[in-house]
């Protein structure tokens with residue numbers, strides 16, 4: 001078969017091919033396997049259910065994929081590669097769990113951490129000359145700032161420095177960090193890949209097979225293995241990723257445009273609108289802009305809470321990337337107190353766009 005488009009690959013890849021085989025790689029609830037073939041014990045080897053998921057995502061991003069029990073388990077496997085005394089540069093707007101992982105390791109004397117503003121290309125270039133791990137997030141969450149992947153990925157580095165990018169918000173369809181020179185792309189598969197708020201999953205994709213085998217080794221020793229059901233559900237989620245994303249993006253563009261002209265709202269951030277300060281960069285390095293929007297309620301935190309409590313179709317809940325739209329006031333989350341009190345993060349789902357807009361309209365009117 002010729003090389004498929006990403007949308008067709010998502011649907012067709014990693015299915016059993018023998019005559020009479022099921023169309024779907026089954027959930028294999030077994031830790032132990034009969035000796036004689038490759039797999040003996042799932043934690044140490046793999047299972048066909050994990051392999052299917054890893055094959056699909058690895059090919060999309062141009063590397064070798066290793067699946068973990070959660071996004072944080074995947075991130076921790078990267079940090080576990082660092083020798084004591086290493087230097088880390090991480091994004092200033094970065095997933096709060098990763099920020100904490102870095103900060104706690106620093107407090108224990110394991111490494112030193114430097115924060116770099118996501119859009120500060122010169123800052124990243126300097127960090128690459130002087131760090132053992134550079135951890136980017138683009139678009140960042142929740143402020144949706146972009147890093148210039150071409151400039152950063154092609155800049156000179158200290159030998160051995162690993163360049164990693166949390167690609168959760170972008171998804172493997174919208175952005176392929178390894179193609180810009182990153183060593184590692186990381187995903188919380190809990191979000192767009194699973195897409196239904198019903199599983200936890202983490203993924204690392206490494207360009208270098210040697211690095212991928214270190215990640216497999218970390219998974220084996222730490223026991224951070226994905227569940228059989230979760231791996232199946234993540235694969236099932238990938239089958240519909242292209243159409244879920246397409247709908248979420250169309251909806252997000254409509255809602256961002258609506259929110260921008262609303263008198264009670266300011267600082268709408270969505271990489272897909274012309275007014276985003278890095279819209280041109282977004283167009284140059286992303287295939288689509290995903291479904292995450294953030295904005296500020298002018299009247300502040302209390303009014304923002306009121307908005308989140310007043311939506312009916314949109315669920316007042318955390319997380320992102322699911323079929324259902326969710327809304328939350330970010331600074332009310334633990335570890336996010338530095339954000340503007342009125343800052344709202346809206347993860348746009350696949351519902352009817354007019355009904356989503358009407359829901360925001362009625363909630364803002366109350």
Ligand SMILES: *Cc1c(COP(=O)(O)O)cnc(C)c1O
Pocket residue numbers: 070071072073095097141166168169187188189190191200201202320
């Ligand atoms: C959710 C998330 C994580 C952590 O993933 P878990 O699956 O919850 O462990 C990391 N990065 C980003 C951007 C996320 O949204």
